Amino acid sequence: MKNEKFNPPEQSVAGLFAVSASPHIRENRSVRKIMWNVVIALMPALIAAVYFFGIRALTLTLYSVIAAVLTEAVIQKLRKKEITVLDGSAVITGILVAFNLHSGAPWWIPVVGSVFAISIGKHVFGGIGNNPLNPALLGRVFLVASWPTLTTAGWKTNTLGSISGIISNLDIPAVTKLVSTATPLAVLRELRYPAVLAGLDKSTLQSFAGEIVSLGSIQNLFLGNIGGCIGEVSAIALLIGAFWLAIKNVIEWRIPVSYVVTVFILTYIFGGTDGIFSASIMLPIFHIFSGGLILGAFFMATDMVTSPLTKAGRIYFGIGCGLLTTVIRLVGGYPEGVSYSILLMNLVVPLIDKFTIPKAFGGGKR
Amino acid sequence: MGLKTFPGGVHSDDFKRFSKDSPIENFPIPSKVIIPLSQHIGAPAKPVVKIGDEVKTGQLICEPGGFVSISMHSSITGKVTKIGRFPHPSGNMQQAIEITGNGKDEWVDLIDEPDFLSLSVDELKSRISSAGICGMGGAGFPTHVKLSPPPDKKIDVVIINGVECEPYLTADYRLMIEQGENVISGLKTFMKIVGAKTGYIGIEANKPDAIANFKKLLKDEKDISVVGLQLKYPQGAEKQLIYACTKRKVPNRGGLPMDVGVVVQNVGTTIATYEAVRYNKPLIERVISVTGKIVNHPRNLKARIGSSFDELLEYCGGANEHIGKVISGGPMMGFAIPTLNTPMAKTSSGLVIFNDKDAKKDEEHICIRCSSCIDVCPMNVMPSMIANSVKYEDWEGARKAGAMDCIKCGCCAYVCPANIKLIQWIDIGKNKITEIDRARREKNNEK
Numbered sequence: 001m002k003n004e005k006f007n008p009p010e011q012s013v014a015g016l017f018a019v020s021a022s023p024h025i026r027e028n029r030s031v032r033k034i035m036w037n038v039v040i041a042l043m044p045a046l047i048a049a050v051y052f053f054g055i056r057a058l059t060l061t062l063y064s065v066i067a068a069v070l071t072e073a074v075i076q077k078l079r080k081k082e083i084t085v086l087d088g089s090a091v092i093t094g095i096l097v098a099f100n101l102h103s104g105a106p107w108w109i110p111v112v113g114s115v116f117a118i119s120i121g122k123h124v125f126g127g128i129g130n131n132p133l134n135p136a137l138l139g140r141v142f143l144v145a146s147w148p149t150l151t152t153a154g155w156k157t158n159t160l161g162s163i164s165g166i167i168s169n170l171d172i173p174a175v176t177k178l179v180s181t182a183t184p185l186a187v188l189r190e191l192r193y194p195a196v197l198a199g200l201d202k203s204t205l206q207s208f209a210g211e212i213v214s215l216g217s218i219q220n221l222f223l224g225n226i227g228g229c230i231g232e233v234s235a236i237a238l239l240i241g242a243f244w245l246a247i248k249n250v251i252e253w254r255i256p257v258s259y260v261v262t263v264f265i266l267t268y269i270f271g272g273t274d275g276i277f278s279a280s281i282m283l284p285i286f287h288i289f290s291g292g293l294i295l296g297a298f299f300m301a302t303d304m305v306t307s308p309l310t311k312a313g314r315i316y317f318g319i320g321c322g323l324l325t326t327v328i329r330l331v332g333g334y335p336e337g338v339s340y341s342i343l344l345m346n347l348v349v350p351l352i353d354k355f356t357i358p359k360a361f362g363g364g365k366r
Numbered sequence: 367m368g369l370k371t372f373p374g375g376v377h378s379d380d381f382k383r384f385s386k387d388s389p390i391e392n393f394p395i396p397s398k399v400i401i402p403l404s405q406h407i408g409a410p411a412k413p414v415v416k417i418g419d420e421v422k423t424g425q426l427i428c429e430p431g432g433f434v435s436i437s438m439h440s441s442i443t444g445k446v447t448k449i450g451r452f453p454h455p456s457g458n459m460q461q462a463i464e465i466t467g468n469g470k471d472e473w474v475d476l477i478d479e480p481d482f483l484s485l486s487v488d489e490l491k492s493r494i495s496s497a498g499i500c501g502m503g504g505a506g507f508p509t510h511v512k513l514s515p516p517p518d519k520k521i522d523v524v525i526i527n528g529v530e531c532e533p534y535l536t537a538d539y540r541l542m543i544e545q546g547e548n549v550i551s552g553l554k555t556f557m558k559i560v561g562a563k564t565g566y567i568g569i570e571a572n573k574p575d576a577i578a579n580f581k582k583l584l585k586d587e588k589d590i591s592v593v594g595l596q597l598k599y600p601q602g603a604e605k606q607l608i609y610a611c612t613k614r615k616v617p618n619r620g621g622l623p624m625d626v627g628v629v630v631q632n633v634g635t636t637i638a639t640y641e642a643v644r645y646n647k648p649l650i651e652r653v654i655s656v657t658g659k660i661v662n663h664p665r666n667l668k669a670r671i672g673s674s675f676d677e678l679l680e681y682c683g684g685a686n687e688h689i690g691k692v693i694s695g696g697p698m699m700g701f702a703i704p705t706l707n708t709p710m711a712k713t714s715s716g717l718v719i720f721n722d723k724d725a726k727k728d729e730e731h732i733c734i735r736c737s738s739c740i741d742v743c744p745m746n747v748m749p750s751m752i753a754n755s756v757k758y759e760d761w762e763g764a765r766k767a768g769a770m771d772c773i774k775c776g777c778c779a780y781v782c783p784a785n786i787k788l789i790q791w792i793d794i795g796k797n798k799i800t801e802i803d804r805a806r807r808e809k810n811n812e813k
Binding site for chain 1: 372373374376378457533605609615616617618619621689690691692693697698699700701702703704705706718720724725727728731732733734735736737738740741744745746747748750751766767768771774776779780781782783784785787789790793
């Protein structure tokens with residue numbers, strides 16, 4: 001890059017005072033502060049994860065963070081660059097890689113995921129600020145593609161029982177068996193392909209679908225008392241973190257709100273099993289609080305480096321993520337679509353920015 | 367009272383506490399002044415004196431160097447001792463006239479015409495023009511030019527900019543509470559000259575006593591009103607102030623306030639205008655805030671143009687810590703100057719002194735695309751994108767991202783967590799684009 005370092009001499013020379021371009025005062029912000037605020041914001045979700053899944057949620061996260069930080073340090077050392085692991089960005093990637101795994105994964109899974117995320121997802125492109133894709137999501141997708149059984153099957157159930165209180169109350173052996181190894185979203189998607197669940201008649205399934213989308217289960221979803229990835233289960237814990245980021249001016253409403261609202265509207269219209277508008281109002285709520293949507297919308301789609309610069313662009317980005325998530329969830333082959341939809345939208349960010357450059361403040365022709 | 371404002375901008379500590387309660391004091395007449403030939407936007411003034419000439423206070427020493435230019439007057443009584451290059455309050459070296467005083471303060475003949483508002487428009491304008499007045503908020507646009515719009519531009523609103531949104535500065539604030547009547551007289555002069563029916567005085571909410579003072583003074587005025595404005599930087603930027611007061615948007619890409627029927631004048635300029643039309647007094651002194659955390663006695667000084675910053679600071683008791691940076695103007699848009707041995711100009715609204723800690727600058731970090739700069743930009747351009755384009759010498763990209771609409775208010779660089787010197791990058795882009803356009807025009811002219 002030409003002119004990469006444009007730092008004119010600012011130190012006093014021969015009794016002269018420091019000179020520099022205006023402005024001469026700055027708000028007390030730094031990249032490091034922003035990143036560590038994100039780390040702080042992820043803590044409630046980590047605490048919730050330990051509460052629901054046990055200490056293993058914490059150890060997996062630690063493995064992941066250590067792997068991410070070490071990878072960054074080694075790469076920067078090899079590239080003879082300043083080592084910037086203390087800026088917190090690698091820590092965030094490490095936490096998010098672990099948050100996207102279930103607590104039953106073997107210890108080396110988050111390690112491999114973080115190494116991949118930091119090396120291929122971030123430093124191949126030049127490090128912080130230059131990566132086009134969210135490194136943590138890239139790490140997750142890499143893991144899911146490479147070890148599908150280790151990463152998606154065998155979800156660790158809650159320490160508080162089976163997937164949730166209401167599901168364990170359902171005295172349907174086949175369903176209980178199913179749900180004990182799957183996330184609520186996986187169950188819901190199976191219901192759309194009843195043939196997969198041999199031996200269950202349609203009315204049982206539908207009553208089960210009703211139960212899963214009932215108020216009781218939504219409450220559990222909100223609190224996190226369900227099966228799922230380490231960091232995604234407790235919507236309330238994630239939202240507390242997001243609130244922290246909002247008051248610290250780190251995230252802004254446009255991406256998460258447009259993302260969530262899009263999913264809400266689309267799943268309400270198309271989510272029902274009997275044509276459009278056949279879903280109960282609980283279904284879109286279920287969709288919002290299940291899977292990785294809250295984690296994705298507030299912590300991954302909002303990743304500064306990989307989201308649009310312009311205000312309008314952020315809205316389009318959120319809508320795009322919501323659209324893709326809904327399509328994947330309702331008609332795609334995976335139960336969950338958050339990671340792929342954000343990654344796909346990451347790829348079009350330069351295009352979004354290019355077409356949404358705003359008009360400068362001012363009236364018409366002079 | 368509903369406070370008005372504009373979209374974007376930043377909230378900062380206004381740092382006005384140091385000097386805001388210090389009434390305007392007369393700075394003693396200096397024994398030597400240095401009067402730069404370029405204190406304004408436009409052609410530098412042309413000297414009409416030579417070395418050795420005796421000059422009186424207020425005597426013409428330079429005539430305008432072009433249509434967009436102003437005249438200069440001696441600010442003390444004495445002898446022209448040097449014409450050459452001197453440090454300039456914008457941080458570089460420029461042509462200036464040095465006058466050494468003889469200890470006396472003999473003025474050119476002044477008049478007193480209390481009924482100046484009944485003078486003809488031409489007479490008023492010629493008094494302003496011969497007083498050498500330019501915008502005293504910082505940019506320095508010649509006032510008589512601003513008051514002479516082409517006939518197709520009808521002006522119906524005059525706004526007095528009493529915002530003083532630059533942190534630290536309090537000169538305009540003091541003028542507004544100490545000389546409110548003169549501000550109103552100046553405003554009436556402007557309204558008469560441009561034929562405007564409406565006058566506004568825009569003041570930020572952090573100066574409630576100035577607002578109250580004008581409310582009281584304007585009790586019986588129908589056409590003039592005070593507009594209370596939200597405390598937000600850059601509320602005093604011309605286009606932002608016009609929008610807040612009138613909801614009119616000045617066209618971008620080089621539009622001027624007169625395109626929407628508005629003329630904006632700074633408080634200091636308004637008082638200088640009042641003094642010019644009433645007393646025929648040339649602009650040879652102004653109020654400047656000498657302030658900063660480490661200044662022993664921060665003050666608002668009425669000082670002769672060309673007084674040295676060094677002496678101004680000394681008069682305020684000097685600094686009680688090692689000086690790290692000296693800013694001529696305010697900290698958001700002012701110039702860091704390398705030496706205190708620099709004269710103040712007609713545009714010098716402040717002298718702000720920083721210690722080493724406040725002067726310290728961190729290294730530029732790479733942009734993390736947080737888009738804070740875009741969110742705060744009052745001109746709705748894309749600072750980080752311009753800076754990036756400039757780094758890659760993609761001048762058209764910089765233009766598309768809005769480089770030419772930037773008003774250099776500094777909000778972007780103020781919030782940037784990566785400490786990117788956005789204004790500097792944008793400035794490089796602006797200059798280069800202007801160059802490209804000029805070359806292109808010349809090429810077209812050749813054809």
